[in-house]
Amino acid sequence: MELLVIFISALLINNFVLHYFLGICPFIGVSNRLDSAFSMGLAVTFVMTIAATVSWLIYYLLLVPYHLEFLEIVSFILVIASLVQVVEMFIKKVSPPLYQALGIYLPLITTNCAILGVALLTVLKKYNFIETLIFALGAGLGFTLAIVIMAGIREELEFADVPETLKGAGITLITAGILALAFMGFSGLV
Amino acid sequence: MKLEQGVVVKVEGGFAYLVPSLPQGCEHCALKELCIGNSGGKLKALNLPGAREGDLVEFQINISRLNLNLMLLSAAGLLLLLAGGLLGFYINPLGINPSLSGGLFAIGFSLLVFPLARLRRFSSRELYPEIKRVVRRKT
Structure with missing residues (x-):
């Protein structure tokens, strides 16, 4: 039950994009097409879950025993950057067409603060390993959900009569704000 | 599915390397520096119509x-x-x-x-x- 609460909370109630406003750069940048948004969301979910898992292990099995907790941000950034590099090399080797298609997303994942946010929050919330895994998975799927909804709305907005001054980033941010308000409705869920 | 345009810069086997032309919508994009077409990067594509170096072609990505x-x-x-x-x-x-x-x-x-x-x-x-x-x- 506890795990379900953590999952639902990360997915809907404390959604990383619409509650914490983390990962806004790829959220705005890659949400103009539904298919690109979906790819980005999946790639982020995968990297986020692995990064949180590895970061948790490094923190509790290396930094805590040697009293090096002050290095957590540096080490987590290194873990995320290295993981993205490994994923990039791996995809390039095994599937060149996928690598070509993902080319733009991978650098964006490295600089996605939502991934660092998940790793830091798991330490802050003192989650155990399984809770970390479920939390990261929920956060990643929450990111995917938010970016896919946003992409759907933005595709519809292409046909809307938006005032000239609000076109582009303006209407996107207003939409994100309204979406965040809608997600506030989940607050009383758990 | 949307067709995009690009210029073939190299032909190799059944593939062609092309530099995509940026659509007008990309002009104001904050991420355009990361895009293949804008960074001078090349896209590897199946060359079914036998395009040659320097040709302007239409291509499609099966997203x-x-x-x-x-x-x-x-x-x-x-x-x-x-x-x-x-x-x-x-x-x-x-x-x-x-x-x-x-x-x-x-x-x-x-x-x-x-x-x-x-x-x-x-x-x-x-x-x-x-x-x-x-x-x-x-x-």
């Missing part, structure tokens, strides 16, 4: 097929990671610290996605963008 493969690969990786983590944490076959065991099994299981990704479907020629027609031959 839905790419997305399906990406989804399968990501989902497999996540499921393996989750399965490994749960197995290591709750069953703890190594009899060590459950969290360490969960971590080791999760990472170990997620490595299984490597042989999985070697399947032919993830590197199939059909996943490459496809040149549909030559718009203008180089004079």
Whole structure:
């Protein structure tokens, strides 16, 4: 039950994009097409879950025993950057067409603060390993959900009569704000 | 599916390397420096109409097929990671610290996605963008 609460909370109630406003750069940048948004969301979910898992292990099995907790941000950034590099090399080797298609997303994942946010929050919330895994998975799927909804709305907005001054980033941010308000409705869920 | 344009810069076997022309909509994009066309990068595409170097061509990217493969690969990786983590944490076959065991099994299981990704479907020629027609031959 506890795990379900953590999952639902990360997915809907404390959604990383619409509650914490983390990962806004790829959220705005890659949400103009539904298919690109979906790819980005999946790639982020995968990297986020692995990064949180590895970061948790490094923190509790290396930094805590040697009293090096002050290095957590540096080490987590290194873990995320290295993981993205490994994923990039791996995809390039095994599937060149996928690598070509993902080319733009991978650098964006490295600089996605939502991934660092998940790793830091798991330490802050003192989650155990399984809770970390479920939390990261929920956060990643929450990111995917938010970016896919946003992409759907933005595709519809292409046909809307938006005032000239609000076109582009303006209407996107207003939409994100309204979406965040809608997600506030989940607050009383758990 | 939308057709895009690009200029062929190199032909190799059944493939052509092309530099895509940026659509007008990309002009104000904050990420345009990262894009293939804008960074001087080349796109490898299936050269079915026999385009030659310098030709302006129309090509198509099969996004839905790419997305399906990406989804399968990501989902497999996540499921393996989750399965490994749960197995290591709750069953703890190594009899060590459950969290360490969960971590080791999760990472170990997620490595299984490597042989999985070697399947032919993830590197199939059909996943490459496809040149549909030559718009203008180089004079």
